[in-house]
Amino acid sequence: MAKKESRFKVVFKDGGQLSEDGVRQILVDTETGVNYLVWKSGYAGGITSLLDSEGNVIITKE
Helix, strand or coil, rough: CCCCCCEEEEEEEEEEECCCEEEEEEECCCCCCCEEEEEEEEEEEEECCEEEECCEECEECC
16 A cells, blocks of 8 residues: 655754753645644644735745
């Protein structure tokens, strides 16, 4: 069975699970190009789309 391609690609990662700041990642949706900021620390976390200075969603074109 062929391995399924992941829809999201990690393009940046900072921090670690054991640090107080947690892990910060930027993910890119390979279908739409939309960039997301993901933060997780312990049992908490959050996700939001990244915006430019004009409030538009950042889209990476490949």
